[in-house]
Amino acid sequence: MLKSLFNWKVLVNLLVAIVVFVGLVWLTFRWLEYHTNHGQEVPVPNVVNKSVHDAVKILDDAGLEYDVDSANYDPKYRPFQVLQVYPSPGSRVKDGRTIRLRVNPRTWAQIAIPDVINKYSGLGFQRLDQVGLKVGDTIYEPSIQKDAILRILFKGNSVKPGTRIPRFSVIDVVVGSGPMRNISIPNVVGLSVKEARVVIAKSMFEVGLVDHEDGSKDESDIIYYQDPAAGDVRDQGMQMDLWASKKTPAELRSKIDQLNSLYRMKVDTSLPPVHYDEIPAHQEPSYDPVPVAPIPVTKKEVPKPEPVKPEATKPAASTENKPKTPASSTAANTGTTHKQAASTTPQQPVQKPKAKKVVVE
Structure with missing residues (x-):
């Protein structure tokens, strides 16, 4: 086994395999250097x-x-x-x-205008501010949709929801101010239905019921009757009912008289006019004060005190040298008491006590 491994043929094959492997590695790195511009x-x-x-x-x-x-x-x-x-x-x-x-771009990124048409203006303004649009002028226009957004203007032109404009652009908003009052009804009798729609829209009214005599929907039919009548006054946004036919109004006189009996009120002018008297406004009656006679005050007559007759007395010398007795002191006290009583009850006469006669032996 070991002898076969050291066979020269095996060694040659092994050497050739090593050379081929090293050559492939070298060529790979060279190719990478060239492809990746290594060092450049x-x-x-x-x-x-x-x-x-x-x-x-x-x-x-x-x-x-x-x-x-x-x-x-x-x-x-x-x-x-x-x-x-x-x-x-x-x-x-x-x-x-x-x-x-x-x-840095040329201007702000474009955004789409949100759909705020026919929405309440308070919520619409908030929505426009959220997407980055600034409201410039608020233009009020007569409309039955009070406080609702009717149109959006950008650089003076009306734009629809979804139109893309630069962010932070200034836009103008048209808001309804409420319906106009007492607008004269236009006369559309004799016009086609198509023409009548244009006239009614310009007069700020709306088309209501359109009754075609033959039951068709032909817009070229001629209007021979309308309600309300021409010249009446109504508020903006009221509906006008139309009756149309291919015939002229002169050919439909009987039909017009029948409609007049239903939608027109006849006033009988043969009766005398009713006269109304104006009644003055009710006033509360005013009463004059009754003079009250003064009540006479009667004064009580106070009787005059009778004069006290002086009695004969002794000479002054004897009187001065006379010693005071209890009787005299009692008389003095009595006189004082009578004076106090006279001050409290002035109605009764005060009588002075009579002097007593004293004999000195």
Whole structure:
């Protein structure tokens, strides 16, 4: 067994296999070096703040590929200005490497106008603000849809929902201000149904029931009757019913009289006009105050006190030298008491006490 392994033929085959393997490995690496440009590197040129057209030309001259990425619009930079380069400028890359350029677009990215037609204006304004649109002027227009958004204007032109415009654009919104009052009804008798629709729409009314005499839907039929009548006043948005036929109104006189009996009120002018007297507004009766006679006040007559006759007394000398007795002190106290009583009850006369006669022996 070992002897067969060291046979020269086996050794030659083994040597040939080794040479072939090494040769394949060497050729593989050589092919990779050639295919990948091994050792052939170029620096990334600095194209930041240049326009995208100039940056593309510089990269083409350097043998590099490029990929342009439009970032969000930034008004601080010029349109189509290169904001960033990857790999960074100065890095060494192989020939043919793709360089990514981040470029400022010309304007804001476009967005679709949301469907806010016939929606309440408060919710519509909020929806427009959410998508990045700014409401400029709010134009009010007579309409039965009060406070509803009727149209959206961009640069003076009406745009439909779904139209793409730049973000943060200024738009004008037309909002309904409510129906107009007391609009005169137009006369459409004698017109075709198609023409009548146009006249009614211009007068801010709507077409209601359209009765064709022959049951067809031909828009060329002539209107021979309308309700309400021409000249009446109605509010905006009211419906007008039409009766149409291929015949002329003169040929349909009996039909018109029949419709008049149903939709027109006849006023009997043979009766005398009713006269209404105006009744003054009810007023509360006013009463004059009754004079009240003053009540006479009767004063009570107070009897005058009778004068007290003086009695004979002794000479003053005897009287002064007379000692005071209890009787005199009692008289004095009594006089004081009578004075107090007189001050409290002025109605009764105060009688002075009579002096007593004292005999001194």
